[in-house]
Amino acid sequence: xxxxxxxxxxxxWRIESAKIVAGTLRLVRDVGLAEELAxxxxxxALEHWPATGVPDxxxxxxxxxxxxxxxxxxxxxxxxxVRLEQIGQDLEAQQALVVPDFVDAxxxxxxxxxxxxxxxxxxxxxxxxxxxxARVALTLRLLGGLTTHEIARAFLVPExxxxxxxxxxxxxxxxxxxxxxxxxxxxVGERLASVxxxxxxxxxxxxxxxxxxxxxxxxxxDEALRLGRMLAELAPGESEVHGLIALMExxxxxxxxxxxxxxxPVLLPEQNRARxxxxxxxxxxxxxxxxxxxxxxxxxxxxxxxxxxxxxxCHARAHTAAQTDxxxxxxxxDALAQVAPSPxxxxxxxxxxxMAFGPAAGLEIIDTxxxxxxxQGYQWxxxxxxxxxxxxxxxxEARAEFECAAAxxxxxxxxxxxxxxxxxxxxxxxxxxxx
Numbered sequence: 506x507x508x509x510x511x512x513x514x515x516x517x518w519r520i521e522s523a524k525i526v527a528g529t530l531r532l533v534r535d536v537g538l539a540e541e542l543a544x545x546x547x548x549x550a551l552e553h554w555p556a557t558g559v560p561d562x563x564x565x566x567x568x569x570x571x572x573x574x575x576x577x578x579x580x581x582x583x584x585x586x587v588r589l590e591q592i593g594q595d596l597e598a599q600q601a602l603v604v605p606d607f608v609d610a611x612x613x614x615x616x617x618x619x620x621x622x623x624x625x626x627x628x629x630x631x632x633x634x635x636x637x638x639a640r641v642a643l644t645l646r647l648l649g650g651l652t653t654h655e656i657a658r659a660f661l662v663p664e665x666x667x668x669x670x671x672x673x674x675x676x677x678x679x680x681x682x683x684x685x686x687x688x689x690x691x692x693v694g695e696r697l698a699s700v701x702x703x704x705x706x707x708x709x710x711x712x713x714x715x716x717x718x719x720x721x722x723x724x725x726x727d728e729a730l731r732l733g734r735m736l737a738e739l740a741p742g743e744s745e746v747h748g749l750i751a752l753m754e755x756x757x758x759x760x761x762x763x764x765x766x767x768x769x770p771v772l773l774p775e776q777n778r779a780r781x782x783x784x785x786x787x788x789x790x791x792x793x794x795x796x797x798x799x800x801x802x803x804x805x806x807x808x809x810x811x812x813x814x815x816x817x818x819c820h821a822r823a824h825t826a827a828q829t830d831x832x833x834x835x836x837x838x839d840a841l842a843q844v845a846p847s848p849x850x851x852x853x854x855x856x857x858x859x860m861a862f863g864p865a866a867g868l869e870i871i872d873t874x875x876x877x878x879x880x881q882g883y884q885w886x887x888x889x890x891x892x893x894x895x896x897x898x899x900x901x902e903a904r905a906e907f908e909c910a911a912a913x914x915x916x917x918x919x920x921x922x923x924x925x926x927x928x929x930x931x932x933x934x935x936x937x938x939x940x
Contacts, residue, residue, distance in 0.1 A: 748811030
């Protein structure tokens with residue numbers, strides 16, 4: 506019985522924890538303290554629910570408990586008057602939370618405000634004052650509901666390292682006295698870009714793991730999708746939010762086809778497209794249409810995420826690899842290079858050019874990138890070059906490139922794939938370098 510209750514508490518916490526932290530943060534104006542009070546509410550649930558049963562509205566129970574603990578803490582610190590003055594017109598509503606009978610009605614009446622609190626929490630956790638690593642860890646902790654152990658395991662980082670990142674992030678926000686509010690004016694674009702970047706970093710780490718023994722980590726792609734969908738609900742008028750959702754949905758649709766029964770990578774041209782998730786594809790295409798219509802409404806061109814989603818949409822619409830509209834993809838990469846130029850975009854554009862106009866055309870672009878410092882340790886540069894050389898019949902050069910890429914790869918599955926490609930090009934009796 507207790508085990509079933511604990512499972513229920515875990516499920517409720519994963520769903521409701523972000524709302525509880527956000528609602529408490531509006532009272533105490535301190536990320537670390539808000540999370541501590543939310544955890545206190547979780548402990549209270551673990552103590553009481555096995556005996557009393559799970560409440561009809563467990564989220565409201567946790568929210569009320571956390572807020573009541575926040576008010577108790579403020580009273581003990583003799584700071585209630587100061588804090589309530591900051592809250593202003595919320596005074597009467599917050600005091601009503603002390604009376605449990607009013608909790609459910611009050612939370613229902615203030616659903617929009619809870620949504621605003623969540624949006625404030627997202628922008629706070631992803632504040633540019635924090636490093637990218639700190640933003641990712643804090644976002645997964647506060648909004649994903651993941652434990653420090655789960656985050657560390659997902660990113661193959663020691664647990665104390667993740668714990669230190671989270672602690673430092675909270676301290677940085679506290680010392681910088683970051684207001685718990687939505688950015689305004691020009692700051693919206695900067696902060697939104699940071700939020701989207703963090704969500705996509707989480708997704709990418711799940712989609713193609715940087716290191717370790719697994720090619721993909723579905724738990725991270727799922728968390729990123731959940732965060733993205735939450736953001737789309739909270740900021741429905743932002744084109745790039747829907748663009749990111751479209752991109753993640755469309756890429757995630759290939760998940761089941763991206764590995765074989767042994768967990769080995771299956772590259773896009775060899776994937777069984779019957780295994781692609783048609784529901785995710787439909788959702789992704791709908792989100793892409795939404796991004797396009799919002800952009801057109803204000804006369805803005807598609808942003809980087811929407812353009813990448815449009816590229817993913819070209820793959821999703823093709824029933825076979827041979828039917829892929831590579832000329833259209835090249836045009837989309839040209840547009841992406843205009844709005845978000847980077848060596849990685851140029852590398853991907855080279856692949857598209859090679860598919861549309863032949864490997865020699867792609868190789869010409871790749872060879873200009875070999876001097877790019879930011880790609881010196883990037884395994885996909887020699888990997889792509891090896892693929893183009895192999896298509897041109899230059900097997901010895903291609904083999905050397907695949908071996909170089911394998912030496913740079915930190916992911917075990919990725920390294921094995923690259924070595925297999927080198928092995929396939931090796932003359933009889935010669936084996937590729939094991940590095």
